[in-house]
Amino acid sequence: MSTLRPTDLAREHGLSTQAVRNYERHGFIPPAERTPSGYRIYTEVHAAALRAYLSLVPAYGYAAAGQIMTALHRDDLDEALTLIDHGHSRLLRDRDTLDAVRAAVQHLTTESETAPAPAPATGTRTVGELAHQLGVTPATLRNWEGAGILTPARDCATGYRVFGADDIRDAELAHLLRRGGYPLEHIATVVQQIRTAGGTDALAASLDAWQHKLTARGRAMLHAATHLSAYLTHLDTENQADSL
CATH class of the missing domain: 1.10.1660.10 (Multidrug-efflux Transporter Regulator; Chain: A; Domain 2)
Known part of the structure; x- marks a missing residue:
């Protein structure tokens, strides 16, 4: 040799x-x-x-x-x-996640085109106030927090959850996607991607780049x-x- x-x-x-x-x-x-x-x-x-x-x-x-x-x-x-x-299993899982995110973004886009835009959130909400606003139970919001969908701050004096404007937006997105039948794990991914991208429009534009990366891999x-x-x-x- x-x-x-x-x-x-x-x-x-x-x-x-x-x-x-x-x-x-x-x-x-x-x-x-x-x-x-x-x-x-x-x-x-x-x-x-x-x-x-x-x-x-x-x-x-x-x-x-x-x-x-x-x-x-x-x-x-x-x-x-x-x-x-x-x-290979991770790649398949990433492809499934991408498909779920793409479908969810399409769902959000379609809903926003057919429904009046909600007024921007002002101030903060307690868990009870936000639950009442969305028509869900406080336990539902805690489940969403456990799934990583919501990340509320805590009041320094009382330790109670405090939901700011971004939290309220994420909760409204989660509520919409849950009505569309999406599982919590997919909603958590979508919300995280929207946070990173800076909104649904920016996320939609980034999905093609995500697809190209998976194809290259x-x-x-x-x-x-x-x-x-x-x-x-x-x-x-x-x-x-x-x-x-």
Whole structure:
């Protein structure tokens, strides 16, 4: 098998030779043999391992990519495949969440077009006052708080919940989506996204970018699968040679 220098592996990916040595030290590529003078000797197996690791990073993240490679180097293929399965499961869950958010935003947009806009909230509300305003029970508001939909402040003197303008807006959104049949976990995601984006209009505009990110991650997983399969073939060939 032909030998490679650290610079050969590094040059292919635009890395430093120190980065290659670091990946070896962390177990992301197999240990290299050494010359009598102490220089590392890499092979096509190491090159394939580096390609696999670097392709796993955009697909599964740095932590999972490292865990997958170290599992392979412990000869634990099942653990590596389980980590990959978890990554695909997370991607599917993210796709489901995106679909739920997109549908909820469409629901909110449709409702706002057909109903008069509510007057902006002024002042604060207690849990009882807000519950009365929405026509729900205080226990419902506490459930929404437990689900992460509402984040009211507490009165310093009494410890009672105090709902400000943003809390009231979020409660009204939650009330609307609950009437539309959305589960609390999806409503919590929508409310958090609206808080981050700065409103439903801004959130609607950001959904396409979210979709593009999920598509890019899915394609990265396909790309990583190709390199990982090639590396496993190298490992199988090496193991067969060692058994002869």
